[in-house]
Structures are given as structure tokens and as C-alpha cells.
Amino acid sequence: MSKTIYMDNNATTMVAPEVFEEMRPYFCELYGNPSSMHSFGGQVGQVVEEARLRVARLINAEPEEIIFTSCGTESDSTAIFSALQSKPEKRHVVISRVEHPAVKNLCENLDNLTGHKHKVTQLPVDEEGMLDMEQYRESLSDDTAVVSMMWANNETGVLFPIAEMAAIARERGILFHTDAVQAVGKIPIDVKKLAMDFLSISGHKLHAPKGTGVLYVRKGTPFAPFLIGGHQEQGRRGGTENVTSIIGLGKACVLAGHYMQKENSTVRLLRDKLEQGLLATIPNAMRNGHKTERLPNTANISFEYVEGEAILLHLDRFGICASSGSACTSGSLEPSHVLRAMGVPFTAAHGSIRFSLSVYNTEDEVDYVLEKLPPIIADLRQMSPFWEDRAKIAGGGSCGSCSCQK
Amino acid sequence: MWEYTDKVKEHFLNPRNVGEIADADGVGEVGSLSCGDALKLSFKLGEDGRIADAKFKTFGCASAIAASSALTIMLIGRTLEEALEITNEDIAQFLGGLPKEKMHCSVLGREALEAAIADYRGVALPMAEGEVVCECFGVTDIEVKRAILENDLHTVEDVTNFTKAGGGCGKCHDRLKVLIYEAREEKAPQPIPMSGPKRMTTIQKIKKIEEVLEREIRPALKKDGGDIELIDVDGNFVIVSLRGSCSSCAKSQTTLKEYVEKKLREQVLDTLVVEEGK
Incomplete structure (x- = not known):
């Protein structure tokens, strides 16, 4: 059994074969530096510009609004530091409690990093992972420099109402950044219809290679570079371009546009089949995150009374790749900050599993997971000291028989 | 991904002695759902005074399950006095070692064993009488000090790896530093010069x-x-x-x-x- 069933696409994705082919000539043959004066390098510069255009088209931006970076994290840091530098008199930042560490840990350490005292508001979410828009409005003040909100949550896939939130920030003259690394390529985005100033993209989340990212900066938004060096990216990001990966990202954006329909139909149906199948066959299982306001590819399910790492290692034996919000998988001792912010009980948070699909998954693969996972959960529950007690606490009835199903 | 030894993997995939002994002589329960791992150990004594059977039920990660399985194997055939000599280090060694972040799984095993024997003898556990230092994981000062001495721990990170204390909100880190200092001072009562960064209210x-x-x-x-x-x-x-x-x-x-x-x-x-x- 050497087959790999990859359902961890929110962690990283396969480089699409077409993307790899597009990149191939630029390693050993056309390896020039785009900044060189000779045409050997110059021709590469033209291809980089073509890639920029392709990325811009996916989100309906202008090519000059696209800055290539090394990853989503660099894009996030660049946006937030740039916003703070352009509004030096303002010391308030608004984020959510469920942001990716790239934003959350950065904002929690702003005081040490900038040498200035900042106030950071972390907006709570409800049990479905959604924000209270009234609370968002109230959190903004004249001292607010920037709002940074993820478009789609990496763990649950929950979507924030970014269009509305950006418009509210704009009304108040506050800069708005969205970490859209999980959203770009999965849902249609048109920056011309939106009021945000910055948007972060990560290449390896949409079938381009690791080590490349994008920061969209709206024309007219004040900008201060994060990496200072040469004149690359029009002086907005020093450092020689990761040419091959940028070319790959350009191609990946073309493919993402092409597959957008499929992502929101075929992939969504596969995800729904997987999720509904697991919830129907496994007792004491629940979905984490809003049912509809969510990415089409992500299913986050908690299996009560069992621990996530144990589930993952059993799945691993069958070549099934997923991830967990359990404490043990992260090396920390507490379960995922996202699930805790949503108030998911500990009985469930430790046993949460995230499946994130892509256009490369098949129905056979979904069926295989539906066949393999229920017995794994049942076995681990037989071993769990809480499982039988739960039946006792539940007081018999239909639940009382659940534990005997195996 | 954790670097588990083959022995850990083997005991995780094929755990021995899973279950509960219906007419057990001693039962020990440690850990909780909120902590992320819990172990219920039961044993039965034979007529010769040696442990004739031991079973476990565990909620937790691969290393917690493997450590529980290892513990039951090590127990069977021992007298209670011999059983109490088993340290968390022994459990880890039986498995060919555990990642340092997972050492608390072996401590969990040792604690369950002590709880089960205390249950058989009808005495209270000394650990429960200590003062809770880490509120997140309910760890007492006695448990922390014991782990420091038995495993020669030097830093807060070490203490967290072995006992989980300090792995949550982090509020008890200063208290843990004091405990490390105290425990090590009690062990080697030479005057240790005050050092480290100055702290002021x-x-x-x-x-x-x-x-x-x-x-x-x-x-x-x-x-x-x-x-x-x-x-x-x-x-x-x-x-x-x-x-x-x-x-x-x-x-x-x-x-x-x-x-x-x-x-x-x-x-x-x-x-x-x-x-x-x-």
C-alpha cells in the first residue's frame, strides 16, 4: 500500500505538472538575472513580467499592484509594517482571534519589534467561527492604523465578510489588509470591487512551488518596503527574484482561474460527500465552522473522546494525509487557538481532523477515507477511558447503544 | 512529524493489555480530557503477591498509548514494591526513548501506577496534597519538584516537557523558576550566587x-x-x-x-x- 491520498491541501499543495513544465527551462538553460543588461537576462525579466500579469488577472489587479515576495508570511509582515509606518501617529491594530500565526504572532509582538507601544484588538468569533460586524465597527477608532483580517480560515475554511469589512475601514480612513492565502484560487476575487489596500497570496497553496508569495498593494496606498536592498520590484522588495517559482506561480494562477468553477462544484461535492458520510457513520462527531460561509474544499470534523494525533497516525498507515487541531500534533500542549476561540469543547478540540481537498482528489479517494476512518475512531474509542463513561452519562437511550456498534 | 522509535510505533499500533479488569485490586486514574491525555490503569494481584494482570485505557496521542502499553508489560510479575521502583525514565527506555516534548506521557504512566497502588492500599496520594502551580494542567508543586529531581531538569521548558506545567497560559513560569531553584538547592545545599536578569515590581x-x-x-x-x-x-x-x-x-x-x-x-x-x- 504505497498510494498517497492527499487531503491536506490547506497545508501545501502539489506543484501542478503544467506549472513544473513552465518552470523547467529557467533552471539550467534560461538562468539569467532579470536585472542584467544583456538580453540573456533581459528575456527572463520579460517572462517575470508576464507572470506578474497572470497573477494580476486572477484577482483583477493591475500588474504594478503586484509585488513578489518569498511567502505568505513575508507578505503579511510587509503589509502590516508598511501600514504602521505610513501612519506613525496611530498605534492601534485590529485583527481577529483566529488569524494565522503569521499575523497573530506578529501583532502580539509589535511592541518589541517596533519599540513603540501598540494596542492590538483581537476580535472574538462565535461558535461557527463568524465575526460580529457590530463589534467590528465599534472596535475601530481614530487611533486605528490598520485592520488585518484573514479571508478564509486555514483550519476551518470559514470565510469572513471581507468586502463589507474593507468598505467599513475605508470609510473610516483605516488601511485594510487581508491574508487571503487560503482564499485565492478557491473563490473568485475581484480587487477592483473591493476596498482593501493589501492582500497576501502564498504560491504553494495554489499548486505553485513553496518559497514564493505575492503582496497586492492598491495603487495610491502608501508603501514602505520590508526587505531593503536592490531596485527589484521597483524598489519595493529588495533581493533577486525567485524567477523559476514566480514563473510557476504565474502559470498556477492561470490554472486556478481555469479550475475555479470545478473547485466550487466538483471539489465542493466531494468535500460534502466526505463530511456528510463521516458525520452520518460516526457517532459523536461534529463539523467545526459555518456550514455555508466556508471554502469549498475544507472539512474540519471533531471526533469526541479520541485524540487527533492517534487518528492521524492510523490514517497514515493507509497513506491518507490530513491534519489535526489537537495539542499533540503541534508540539504545544493546548489545542488549536482557532477551535478554542470558537468555544469548541475540549472533548472535541483534541479530536479534530481537517481534510482539505483539491481538484486532484477523486471520488474513489473520498470513498476510501469513508471506509477506513470509522473503524479507526471506533478502535481508539474502545481504548479511551471516557468513551464508556460518556454512554453512562448520556443515560442509555439511543446513545447507549452507540458504544456497542463496533 | 514526531520521530517515534519503531518500538513506540509498534506499541501504538498493537497495544497490549487494553481494557479494564472487572474485579481489580487497584485502579488509578490520572489526566483529563481537557489536558489532552488520560490513563486508567487497573491491576490484579496473584496469590503470590505479584501483579498477575494489568490493563489500561488511554485517551491520548501515540506516545501516551505506547507508554501505557509498555507500563502494563513491565508491571506483570512484579511485587508492589518492585512495581513502585519503575520510573518514568524506565518506561521511556523500554520504548527506546521518547521525543523530549513527549516525556510527560511516561510521567503519566508512572503517576497512574502510583495512583493504582495507593488505591489498593487505601492511602492518599502525596501529589494531590501539594499546591497547584500550573492551573492550566492542574500540576502541583510536589509533582514539579519530583520531576526536577528525578530527571535532573534545569529549565522551565524541561519542566513543561516532563509535567506539562507551564505549557498553557505561561503565568506560572516565574513560579516554576523558583521551584527549579529550590529543588536544586535542596538537593545540593551550597550557596548559589543570585544571577540572571534583575526583576523589579x-x-x-x-x-x-x-x-x-x-x-x-x-x-x-x-x-x-x-x-x-x-x-x-x-x-x-x-x-x-x-x-x-x-x-x-x-x-x-x-x-x-x-x-x-x-x-x-x-x-x-x-x-x-x-x-x-x-
């Missing part, structure tokens, strides 16, 4: 800052027709307000950072940051 900081402002900084600023006032001290941030000619001076930021902050760092605490209040 906010009140101490305010008093000291006021003193330096009064003695050195204010007289210097007054020579140029300026003045300074302390507004607030919040952690390492010292909020001040510049008065007189300083307040309109273009170089006031330089004065604040290069002079005031430097002086305060030299004479009060080298981590202070001076900011101007609005």
Missing part, C-alpha cells in the same frame, strides 16, 4: 525612575528651560511627558531616546523603553 521601578529623574535628568533639562514628568509605567514602558522648551523642541525624540532612556536603562533596568505620552 512596578512600584520599585516607579520609585527608582522618579529618583533618577529628580537627581539627574530634570536638572539637566532645566538648564535648557525644559522639564519632564513621569506619566505611567506599564511593564517595561515608561510613559513621560516633556514640558517647557522641550515640548516644542524638534530634537525632543532624540533627547527622549538618547538621553532619558539611556540614563534610565543604566540606572534602573536595561529593558526599559521610554515613550512620550500624548
Whole structure:
């Protein structure tokens, strides 16, 4: 059994074969530096510009609004530091409690990093992972420099109402950044219809290679570079371009546009089949995150009374790749900050599993997971000291028989 | 991904002695759902006074399950006195070692064993009588000190790896440092010179800052027709307000950072940051 069933696409994705082919000539043959004066390098510069255009088209931006970076994290840091530098008199930042560490840990350490005292508001979410828009409005003040909100949550896939939130920030003259690394390529985005100033993209989340990212900066938004060096990216990001990966990202954006329909139909149906199948066959299982306001590819399910790492290692034996919000998988001792912010009980948070699909998954693969996972959960529950007690606490009835199903 | 030994993997995938003994002589339950791992151990004594059977039920990660399985194998055939000699290190060694972040799984096994034997003897566990140090994971000072001594732990991170204490909100880190110091001092009672970064309470900081402002900084600023006032001290941030000619001076930021902050760092605490209040 050497087959790999990859359902961890929110962690990283396969480089699409077409993307790899597009990149191939630029390693050993056309390896020039785009900044060189000779045409050997110059021709590469033209291809980089073509890639920029392709990325811009996916989100309906202008090519000059696209800055290539090394990853989503660099894009996030660049946006937030740039916003703070352009509004030096303002010391308030608004984020959510469920942001990716790239934003959350950065904002929690702003005081040490900038040498200035900042106030950071972390907006709570409800049990479905959604924000209270009234609370968002109230959190903004004249001292607010920037709002940074993820478009789609990496763990649950929950979507924030970014269009509305950006418009509210704009009304108040506050800069708005969205970490859209999980959203770009999965849902249609048109920056011309939106009021945000910055948007972060990560290449390896949409079938381009690791080590490349994008920061969209709206024309007219004040900008201060994060990496200072040469004149690359029009002086907005020093450092020689990761040419091959940028070319790959350009191609990946073309493919993402092409597959957008499929992502929101075929992939969504596969995800729904997987999720509904697991919830129907496994007792004491629940979905984490809003049912509809969510990415089409992500299913986050908690299996009560069992621990996530144990589930993952059993799945691993069958070549099934997923991830967990359990404490043990992260090396920390507490379960995922996202699930805790949503108030998911500990009985469930430790046993949460995230499946994130892509256009490369098949129905056979979904069926295989539906066949393999229920017995794994049942076995681990037989071993769990809480499982039988739960039946006792539940007081018999239909639940009382659940534990005997195996 | 964790680097588990083959033996850990083997005991995780094929755990031995899973279950509960119906008419057990002793049952020990440790851990909880909220902590992320829990172990229920039961044993039955034979007529020769040796452990004839041992079974476990575990909620937890691969290493918690493997450690439980290993523990039951090690127990069977031992007298209670011999069983109590099993340390968490023995359990880890039986499995060919555990990742250091997972050492608490072996501690969990040892604790369950002690709880089960205490249950058989009808005595209370000494650990439960200690004072809870880590609220997140309910770890007492007795447990922490014991882990420090038995496993020769030096840092808060070590303590967290072995007992989980300090792995949550982090509020108990200072208390853990004191416990490490105390435990190690009790073990080797030579005088240990006080070292490490200076710690001051906010009140101490305010008093000291006021003193330096009064003695050195204010007289210097007054020579140029300026003045300074302390507004607030919040952690390492010292909020001040510049008065007189300083307040309109273009170089006031330089004065604040290069002079005031430097002086305060030299004479009060080298981590202070001076900011101007609005």
C-alpha cells in the first residue's frame, strides 16, 4: 500500500505538472538575472513580467499592484509594517482571534519589534467561527492604523465578510489588509470591487512551488518596503527574484482561474460527500465552522473522546494525509487557538481532523477515507477511558447503544 | 512529524493489555480530557503477591498509548514494591526513548501506577496534597519538584516537557523558576550566587525612575528651560511627558531616546523603553 491520498491541501499543495513544465527551462538553460543588461537576462525579466500579469488577472489587479515576495508570511509582515509606518501617529491594530500565526504572532509582538507601544484588538468569533460586524465597527477608532483580517480560515475554511469589512475601514480612513492565502484560487476575487489596500497570496497553496508569495498593494496606498536592498520590484522588495517559482506561480494562477468553477462544484461535492458520510457513520462527531460561509474544499470534523494525533497516525498507515487541531500534533500542549476561540469543547478540540481537498482528489479517494476512518475512531474509542463513561452519562437511550456498534 | 522509535510505533499500533479488569485490586486514574491525555490503569494481584494482570485505557496521542502499553508489560510479575521502583525514565527506555516534548506521557504512566497502588492500599496520594502551580494542567508543586529531581531538569521548558506545567497560559513560569531553584538547592545545599536578569515590581521601578529623574535628568533639562514628568509605567514602558522648551523642541525624540532612556536603562533596568505620552 504505497498510494498517497492527499487531503491536506490547506497545508501545501502539489506543484501542478503544467506549472513544473513552465518552470523547467529557467533552471539550467534560461538562468539569467532579470536585472542584467544583456538580453540573456533581459528575456527572463520579460517572462517575470508576464507572470506578474497572470497573477494580476486572477484577482483583477493591475500588474504594478503586484509585488513578489518569498511567502505568505513575508507578505503579511510587509503589509502590516508598511501600514504602521505610513501612519506613525496611530498605534492601534485590529485583527481577529483566529488569524494565522503569521499575523497573530506578529501583532502580539509589535511592541518589541517596533519599540513603540501598540494596542492590538483581537476580535472574538462565535461558535461557527463568524465575526460580529457590530463589534467590528465599534472596535475601530481614530487611533486605528490598520485592520488585518484573514479571508478564509486555514483550519476551518470559514470565510469572513471581507468586502463589507474593507468598505467599513475605508470609510473610516483605516488601511485594510487581508491574508487571503487560503482564499485565492478557491473563490473568485475581484480587487477592483473591493476596498482593501493589501492582500497576501502564498504560491504553494495554489499548486505553485513553496518559497514564493505575492503582496497586492492598491495603487495610491502608501508603501514602505520590508526587505531593503536592490531596485527589484521597483524598489519595493529588495533581493533577486525567485524567477523559476514566480514563473510557476504565474502559470498556477492561470490554472486556478481555469479550475475555479470545478473547485466550487466538483471539489465542493466531494468535500460534502466526505463530511456528510463521516458525520452520518460516526457517532459523536461534529463539523467545526459555518456550514455555508466556508471554502469549498475544507472539512474540519471533531471526533469526541479520541485524540487527533492517534487518528492521524492510523490514517497514515493507509497513506491518507490530513491534519489535526489537537495539542499533540503541534508540539504545544493546548489545542488549536482557532477551535478554542470558537468555544469548541475540549472533548472535541483534541479530536479534530481537517481534510482539505483539491481538484486532484477523486471520488474513489473520498470513498476510501469513508471506509477506513470509522473503524479507526471506533478502535481508539474502545481504548479511551471516557468513551464508556460518556454512554453512562448520556443515560442509555439511543446513545447507549452507540458504544456497542463496533 | 514526531520521530517515534519503531518500538513506540509498534506499541501504538498493537497495544497490549487494553481494557479494564472487572474485579481489580487497584485502579488509578490520572489526566483529563481537557489536558489532552488520560490513563486508567487497573491491576490484579496473584496469590503470590505479584501483579498477575494489568490493563489500561488511554485517551491520548501515540506516545501516551505506547507508554501505557509498555507500563502494563513491565508491571506483570512484579511485587508492589518492585512495581513502585519503575520510573518514568524506565518506561521511556523500554520504548527506546521518547521525543523530549513527549516525556510527560511516561510521567503519566508512572503517576497512574502510583495512583493504582495507593488505591489498593487505601492511602492518599502525596501529589494531590501539594499546591497547584500550573492551573492550566492542574500540576502541583510536589509533582514539579519530583520531576526536577528525578530527571535532573534545569529549565522551565524541561519542566513543561516532563509535567506539562507551564505549557498553557505561561503565568506560572516565574513560579516554576523558583521551584527549579529550590529543588536544586535542596538537593545540593551550597550557596548559589543570585544571577540572571534583575526583576523589579512596578512600584520599585516607579520609585527608582522618579529618583533618577529628580537627581539627574530634570536638572539637566532645566538648564535648557525644559522639564519632564513621569506619566505611567506599564511593564517595561515608561510613559513621560516633556514640558517647557522641550515640548516644542524638534530634537525632543532624540533627547527622549538618547538621553532619558539611556540614563534610565543604566540606572534602573536595561529593558526599559521610554515613550512620550500624548
